[in-house]
Amino acid sequence: MNDDIAIEISDVTMKYRLMTEKIDSLKNFFIKKVRNEIKYEEFFALKQVNFSIRKGEVYGIIGMNGAGKSTLLKIIAGVLKPTSGRVLKRGSVAPLIELGAGFNGELSGYENIFLNGLLMGYSKKFIKSKMEEIIDFSELGKFIHTPLKNYSSGMRARLGFSIATVVKPDILIVDEVLSVGDFKFKEKSEMKIRSMMKEGTTVLFVSHSLGQVESICDKVIWLESGFVKEIGAAKEIIAHFKQHA
Amino acid sequence: MKTHVSNLVKYKDLFLELIIKDIKLKYRNSLLGVLWSMLNPLLMMVVLSIVFMEFFKNNIANFPVYVLTGRIVYQYFADATNFAMDSIHANGQLIRKVYVPKYFFPLSRVFSTLFTAVLSLVPLALTMMVTGLSLRWMNLLVIVPIFYLLVITAGIALILAAITVFFNDLKHMYSIVLMILMYMTPIFYPISIIPEKYLTIIKLNPIYPIVDMFRDVLLYGTLPSLTLHLICVGYMVVYAGVGLLVFYKSQDRFIYHL
Known part of the structure; x- marks a missing residue:
């Protein structure tokens, strides 16, 4: 090859x-x-x-x-x-196919970043170091500690996109x-x-x-x-x- | 093979998280939960002891410890395999959407159930002290049969989880198998009452040698024989090998059945 x-x-x-x-x-x-x-x-x-x-x-x-x-x-x-x-x-490979796969409505946005990040194969340490960047890019601000079930579909998608694109x-x-x-x-x-x-x-x-x-x-x-x-x-x-x- | 190992390293945090999540979910909102996991085997032991020491007379020395050791092993096996069985179905949504090593789901459940089993070692230790068995350093060797048990259970859990994806009525059949297995394990009867001709069948039971080993190090204070170790290692290789093979060969087709 x-x-x-x-x-x-x-x-x-x-x-x-x-x-x-x-x-x-x-x-x-x-x-x-x-x-x-x-x-x-x-x-x-x-x-x-x-x-x-x-x-x-x-x-x-x-x-x-x-x-x-x-x-x-x-x-x-x-x-x-x-x-x-x-x-x-x-x-x-970073697939932006199903954004937010494995999101759990009961957990907050913050916890879901961990969950989703782990599913994408990131390590815990890596997610922690990128946490600020993800929250910033998603523009969720103060809603990050709200349970995900209260998010609008746009907010969910933004969060999913931000997690998936934080890697290079x-x-x-x-x-x-x-x-x-x-x-x-x-x-x-x-x-x-x-x-x-x-x-x-x-x-x-x-x-x-x-x-x-x-x-x-x-x-x-x-x-x-x-x-x-x-x-x-x-x-x-x-x-x-x-x-x- | 190399890619499998590197994949495991990459996703190891996810694996740990899955185990922790299972344990958290089980004991969520209940401080009594942990206590319950210890109380449950204790109550069971008391009932069985009364029935089998007072009603049916038997001559097993230290029956409470005898029954408890057998029960802990059997209960772990039954709980873990049952829990792991529908792990693929339960995570179907995820498997359809992202790539995740699929064996994580049954295996994480086998590991998280171990937490409950380890908790039940506490009432066991209490019972040992109350019945006059002094705790010895040697008791720590119990870690060896626990390891054997874990691997054998994991192998069987993989087989069951894979088949359940295709045929979800296996669950009902398996509950019968578990019951037969319970009677095939000398939990509350001594192995000596088994007629010679059935002995081979009893010994084919994968958890029988584990129970034996538990009793050796905890109850009788003897080192398990080399034969016993070899039998356990043999079962480990066979079940884990077949489990991995069955799961590996069928995992690509899971997605069509979820």
Whole structure:
């Protein structure tokens, strides 16, 4: 593998086996098995996807709903394992996919920073040292000791974004999160991502807003029902995509 | 393998936090909680002692300590495996959203249950003193069977947690298995009443040698035999090995069943 490659996806296929009927008990399973009534339907979310991304490149992923964009991001983030194929990643990955995963409504914002940070694989010491920075960026101020269940959805999203971006990752995966918060926070979060890009972070970006993709990304991957339809310069691909749609 | 180790190092704080969270949740808002964990085995011991010393006569020396040692081991095993069993389901939301080493969930529960078991060593020590057994340095060797127990329990917990993801009626079946296991463990009867032909089955029970070892170091004041150690180590390797393998092989498919 080349030294300056950050992500390499080779022959990644994601196959879901949908049971026509949900079987979740042993009793059911054996009865159906004996009667030979278990039928599976196969569904390919991704088929033979190949591409590689160099360090520092900013890639956008576009496509219709159900084209496999989120599945692809989850595979790269490690939440899902592909049915076949390989994913190679160089360096640390910060997924901004599900912001605030594991947030607990009963705990305060402060405690949730710890919980969420630990889930992202930060150490306790690291979280403590970055606590000020996270609280500052989230602009939560005096609400930081309020239980999370009393937060508005914008406040939750801000907190989640602040925790996820406090590290300097080598690879940043962004899924539609720039639409969180009010317009001021939107600008601020876009600035943050842009500053990371300047420092050489590789970015994978999924959005339905083609304008946003075009303004941020150098290159674009166009997915269509699990296949890579086209890869290339952002402007060109987006123009094709618009014609096609 | 190297990546697994580095992953464990990276997430070790999370693992500790999960254990602490479990313990906190269990004893939340109740100072009596800790006390209860000590009182519970004590009351159980009193009841069993009355039943088996007064109603059914038996000739086990120091029956209260005998029954308590057996019960602590069995109860830990039952509580930990039961608790770990639905750990994947309970954390389903999380597993669907972020990458977290999944074995953390059953294992953290196995570890947090250990806290309760260690608490119940306090009433055991009290009972020992009241019944005239003096505490000795040797009693500290109990840490060895506790370690064996922990590893064996962890292995079985991993197997159960993995299967429960796919078949959630396992829980009901397992409660029956646990009951059989309780009668297969010489908690309140001496091993000598078991007819020869059933002895092998009894000894296949993974917690039987642990109970034996507990009694050696706490009740009889003898060092456990080498054979006993070897049996325990054998069980440890088998259960932990199979547990890790089953869990590792099936963990990628968990997400479709949550």
